[in-house]
Amino acid sequence: MPELPEVETALRGISPALFGRTICEVRVRNAALRWPVTEEVQQACGQRVRSLQRRAKYLLIALESGGLMIHLGMSGSLRICHEDDAPRKHDHVDIVLDGGRCLRFNDPRRFGLFCWWNPPVDQHPLLRHLGPEPLQDGFSGTYLYQKSRGRRGAVKNFIMDGKVVVGVGNIYASESLFMAGIHPARAAGRISAVRYDALVAAIRDVLKRAIAQGGTTLRDFVGSDGMPGYFAQELLVYDRGAVPCFQCGTPIRKKVIGQRSSFYCPRCQV
Ligand SMILES: [Zn+2]
Numbered sequence: 511m512p513e514l515p516e517v518e519t520a521l522r523g524i525s526p527a528l529f530g531r532t533i534c535e536v537r538v539r540n541a542a543l544r545w546p547v548t549e550e551v552q553q554a555c556g557q558r559v560r561s562l563q564r565r566a567k568y569l570l571i572a573l574e575s576g577g578l579m580i581h582l583g584m585s586g587s588l589r590i591c592h593e594d595d596a597p598r599k600h601d602h603v604d605i606v607l608d609g610g611r612c613l614r615f616n617d618p619r620r621f622g623l624f625c626w627w628n629p630p631v632d633q634h635p636l637l638r639h640l641g642p643e644p645l646q647d648g649f650s651g652t653y654l655y656q657k658s659r660g661r662r663g664a665v666k667n668f669i670m671d672g673k674v675v676v677g678v679g680n681i682y683a684s685e686s687l688f689m690a691g692i693h694p695a696r697a698a699g700r701i702s703a704v705r706y707d708a709l710v711a712a713i714r715d716v717l718k719r720a721i722a723q724g725g726t727t728l729r730d731f732v733g734s735d736g737m738p739g740y741f742a743q744e745l746l747v748y749d750r751g752a753v754p755c756f757q758c759g760t761p762i763r764k765k766v767i768g769q770r771s772s773f774y775c776p777r778c779q780v
Pocket of ligand 1: 690755756760775
């Protein structure tokens with residue numbers, strides 16, 4: 511499933527081809543995504559692309575009035591091609607640009623989203639309840655500390671809650687908790703401000719490294735249905751059950767927390 515780093519990589523990949531271009535046509539080959547693609551998206555035709563940004567795992571293409579929103583779902587990907595290139599299987603939507611290039615949305619499992627939005631985009635029903643972006647200033651150890659007071663649930667579930675902070679998927683949660691030395695099942699409300707400072711630094715570090723690695727795999731095909739290939743080799747605990755901990759040699763443990771597999775070192779993480 512594409513996570514925040516893959517979506518950021520996709521954004522950086524498509525931006526140069528779209529920015530400043532006028533959308534000539536929106537071709538919908540298959541509207542039957544999880545949320546059906548509606549006629550509203552045709553409002554994009556004739557409008558110039560003013561900016562591209564990411565909010566959580568949503569790609570936002572801002573036009574002169576309103577814009578388009580894309581979510582890659584479980585298996586979506588985007589690529590830039592020529593509008594005349596023959597579509598491949600599962601190429602559901604094209605955004606055709608002046609100059610003949612085209613942004614093509616492919617999604618075998620069709621859990622993705624392709625829709626129109628009216629400003630202000632941050633008030634869109636899918637976006638308005640989202641927590642801060644992990645790589646921006648609103649996210650800090652103090653913020654997590656204050657937000658977690660009185661919470662008895664596991665810290666891992668807490669940081670994976672999109673209302674608390676967006677974009678911390680299962681892999682990144684496991685990795686950052688190991689780096690910060692925090693046990694994933696510890697009650698969120700019982701962690702000190704200093705330890706939350708360390709956790710925020712770890713979350714940022716792991717996401718930035720994944721984004722940097724994602725960028726190295728980028729050509730004309732962006733977004734993927736897995737974690738970036740190179741990054742997988744750098745994982746410290748995730749999917750390393752029973753393998754000795756890099757720091758202390760104790761076998762890494764696997765435990766299901768909030769229905770997701772969690773990996774941790776029972777000695778380094780308390
Ligand atoms: Zn250890």
